[in-house]
Amino acid sequence: MQINMEVTNEVELNVEGMTCNSCANTVTKFLEKRGMKNVFVDYSSGDVKFENNIQFDISEISRGINALGYHVVKNEQKETNSVFNFLKSIEGKFYFCLVFTVPLLLHMVLPFSILHNGYFQLILCTPVFIVGIIQFGKSAYGSVKEGVPNMDVLIFIGSTAAFIYSLLGGIIIGNPDYLFFETSASIITLVLLGNVIEKKAVKRTRSSVEALTKLQPQHAKRIDFYGDEKFEVITEVHQNEIEAGQYFLVNNGDRIPADGKVVWGTASIDEAMITGESLPVEKQISSNVITGTIVKDGAIKILSTAIGKETVLSKIIELVSTAQRNKPNIQKLADKITAVFVPIVLSIAAITFLIALFGFHLSFQQALMNCIGVLVISCPCAMGLATPTAVMVGIGRAANKGILIKGAQTLEIFASVKTIVFDKTGTLTTGNFKIQNLKSIGVTDDELKSILAGLEKFSSHPIAKSICAELTNEKIFPFINIYEEKGKSIRGEDAAGNIYEIGASKIISAEQEREYSQFSVFIKKNAVVIGMVELKDEIRMEAKTMIDSLHSQGIKTIMLSGDKKESCESVANQLGVDQFYAEQLPEGKLEIIEKLRKEGTVVMVGDGINDAPALAAATIGVSMSGATQAAIDSAQIILLHNDLSLLPEAIKISKHTLLTIKQNLFWAFFYNSLAIPVAAFGFLKPIIAALSMAFSDVVVIGNSLRLRIKNLK
Numbered sequence: 001m002q003i004n005m006e007v008t009n010e011v012e013l014n015v016e017g018m019t020c021n022s023c024a025n026t027v028t029k030f031l032e033k034r035g036m037k038n039v040f041v042d043y044s045s046g047d048v049k050f051e052n053n054i055q056f057d058i059s060e061i062s063r064g065i066n067a068l069g070y071h072v073v074k075n076e077q078k079e080t081n082s083v084f085n086f087l088k089s090i091e092g093k094f095y096f097c098l099v100f101t102v103p104l105l106l107h108m109v110l111p112f113s114i115l116h117n118g119y120f121q122l123i124l125c126t127p128v129f130i131v132g133i134i135q136f137g138k139s140a141y142g143s144v145k146e147g148v149p150n151m152d153v154l155i156f157i158g159s160t161a162a163f164i165y166s167l168l169g170g171i172i173i174g175n176p177d178y179l180f181f182e183t184s185a186s187i188i189t190l191v192l193l194g195n196v197i198e199k200k201a202v203k204r205t206r207s208s209v210e211a212l213t214k215l216q217p218q219h220a221k222r223i224d225f226y227g228d229e230k231f232e233v234i235t236e237v238h239q240n241e242i243e244a245g246q247y248f249l250v251n252n253g254d255r256i257p258a259d260g261k262v263v264w265g266t267a268s269i270d271e272a273m274i275t276g277e278s279l280p281v282e283k284q285i286s287s288n289v290i291t292g293t294i295v296k297d298g299a300i301k302i303l304s305t306a307i308g309k310e311t312v313l314s315k316i317i318e319l320v321s322t323a324q325r326n327k328p329n330i331q332k333l334a335d336k337i338t339a340v341f342v343p344i345v346l347s348i349a350a351i352t353f354l355i356a357l358f359g360f361h362l363s364f365q366q367a368l369m370n371c372i373g374v375l376v377i378s379c380p381c382a383m384g385l386a387t388p389t390a391v392m393v394g395i396g397r398a399a400n401k402g403i404l405i406k407g408a409q410t411l412e413i414f415a416s417v418k419t420i421v422f423d424k425t426g427t428l429t430t431g432n433f434k435i436q437n438l439k440s441i442g443v444t445d446d447e448l449k450s451i452l453a454g455l456e457k458f459s460s461h462p463i464a465k466s467i468c469a470e471l472t473n474e475k476i477f478p479f480i481n482i483y484e485e486k487g488k489s490i491r492g493e494d495a496a497g498n499i500y501e502i503g504a505s506k507i508i509s510a511e512q513e514r515e516y517s518q519f520s521v522f523i524k525k526n527a528v529v530i531g532m533v534e535l536k537d538e539i540r541m542e543a544k545t546m547i548d549s550l551h552s553q554g555i556k557t558i559m560l561s562g563d564k565k566e567s568c569e570s571v572a573n574q575l576g577v578d579q580f581y582a583e584q585l586p587e588g589k590l591e592i593i594e595k596l597r598k599e600g601t602v603v604m605v606g607d608g609i610n611d612a613p614a615l616a617a618a619t620i621g622v623s624m625s626g627a628t629q630a631a632i633d634s635a636q637i638i639l640l641h642n643d644l645s646l647l648p649e650a651i652k653i654s655k656h657t658l659l660t661i662k663q664n665l666f667w668a669f670f671y672n673s674l675a676i677p678v679a680a681f682g683f684l685k686p687i688i689a690a691l692s693m694a695f696s697d698v699v700v701i702g703n704s705l706r707l708r709i710k711n712l713k
Contacts, residue, residue, distance in 0.1 A: 251299045419603070489503025
């Protein structure tokens with residue numbers, strides 16, 4: 001199987017210091033303002049990807065991101081590991097701040113005089129506040145500068161207000177009632193704690209991609225001077241040293257280091273991760289092998305043909321990663337609200353302070369605490385996490401099942417599908433045809449078989465492949481100037497100038513079609529019929545169960561085929577398909593799909609080149625993994641295991657992912673709608689507000705993670 005990815009001028013960076021989706025939005029806006037296209041920022045992994053423009057300057061972009069309060073990590077820096085780097089991490093900052101914050105909080109329960117001393121509290125709070133400036137202050141300033149104020153603005157203003165109030169009132173004026181250093185330190189420390197929990201939890205939502213990545217072997221046994229065993233030198237090399245065109249030795253228990261071909265030996269290889277086949281696949285000379293698959297028995301030497309991002313495994317990983325970073329339409333509402341959320345909260349906090357101070361005549365410090373409570377409790381992180389965490393888990397679960405989904409929007413649309421259209425040959429049926437009867441006219445059976453074998457090998461149609469498989473031992477008739485008209489026939493010319501054509505009933509007259517109605521394939525020489533073939537195609541074992549499952553979900557099923565009406569009717573009746581269209585050319589299939597689209601969401605499931613236009617025209621295209629590259633490229637969903645029973649599973653995953661997104665967004669909106677008034681009326685202390693903010697993120701992430709093990713009904 002091949003999965004092509006479009007080559008673009010994509011730039012990849014790794015950025016440290018982002019703690020939430022709001023930070024990611026800041027970096028995204030920064031890049032978009034400078035003309036970058038298709039920007040993707042994942043704060044949990046630090047991945048930043050975008051397509052550059054003509055004026056692209058990596059140094060300028062890096063300096064700009066650093067100025068926002070984050071840090072672009074260079075490749076040579078990623079391998080370093082030191083105490084300094086640990087303190088730069090979100091975990092390191094949290095533990096550092098915790099050491100100073102705990103003694104500050106203890107003064108609330110312990111009578112020791114030193115703990116109540118204002119200068120001692122200042123000494124304890126200052127390191128934490130400096131971390132807050134580094135972590136939140138710089139990011140807050142950068143986001144305001146870019147015109148997209150993020151949650152760090154709220155955190156920084158809240159912690160700074162408490163610190164300055166304590167410094168002025170408690171230290172300069174000398175009134176111990178004005179000491180709220182523990183509030184400033186606690187806000188920073190508890191927000192960092194929330195970031196740590198969030199980072200670890202979000203990382204779990206990415207487990208599917210990480211599991212696939214771990215399949216890539218880190219080392220390989222390279223063979224130098226291949227060709228004469230006496231002079232072969234085996235060298236163990238790192239993954240980064242593997243190149244196309246090199247030879248490798250793969251022993252029992254090793255993973256295949258690169259996509260390639262077997263040049264020596266035999267082996268049984270576990271390819272379950274790609275094909276879903278539970279039994280090992282026997283490989284011999286000229287067999288293709290896939291990166292990451294495991295040799296269960298035997299030893300082989302391979303010639304690498306694709307490495308790195310060109311391998312099947314890498315392309316699957318890229319497809320899953322790309323899908324996980326794609327935003328569904330439902331996210332647009334949350335993004336719009338989040339974009340104006342911080343300015344609104346700042347306004348509410350200011351109004352809260354003024355009303356509490358002048359309207360209810362509360363003390364300055366109580367009005368300030370109410371204001372700080374509003375700032376801290378209102379963090380929009382939960383809204384930012386609602387969709388991406390659910391999407392990552394949903395697409396990850398699908399990938400683990402062998403379902404590749406190209407984008408979150410596909411998930412969203414697929415959840416509401418009401419009509420699914422199936423191609424017949426190779427989709428509802430196995431595509432493994434057997435020759436039931438062969439009739440020759442004016443030529444011998446052997447000559448007819450030779451013509452069939454010689455011409456059909458140039459076609460990628462499932463029927464052609466089956467005929468070639470049936471005629472493996474036949475003599476190949478030589479052809480020149482091959483031409484295939486998709487969905488109709490294939491023609492070839494021999495050295496004497498004779499024109500041969502093989503196709504379905506469309507290439508013969510209506511009278512001949514009635515006379516030879518039991519035959520499926522016809523062979524013509526110089527426009528005269530010289531033979532015909534009767535084929536039998538078997539229905540997939542899982543097809544009937546799959547159709548019944550779709551019907552139980554209220555989904556209408558339609559079969560769309562270029563095959564003869566009698567054959568289509570037989571298959572439709574056996575499977576219980578609601579409706580079928582027979583004898584359709586690619587243009588006819590396209591017209592039917594476009595007509596159905598006017599009535600609502602349409603899914604097309606196909607596997608051949610002639611299905612590619614219909615797959616592209618449908619709302620969602622689904623392709624089997626054994627399909628042609630054109631079909632795979634045209635589809636939004638690929639069933640890796642070539643198993644139709646995965647289709648109802650894909651629909652269930654889509655529905656539950658969309659449900660999880662809605663649940664997350666409801667909680668995020670409900671939480672902020674309830675929490676802001678409670679904080680404004682003074683019922684939430686800033687410390688409790690900071691803890692509650694972290695809790696809201698955990699609820700959203702926990703609900704998304706539940707999708708990993710949820711029983712789908």
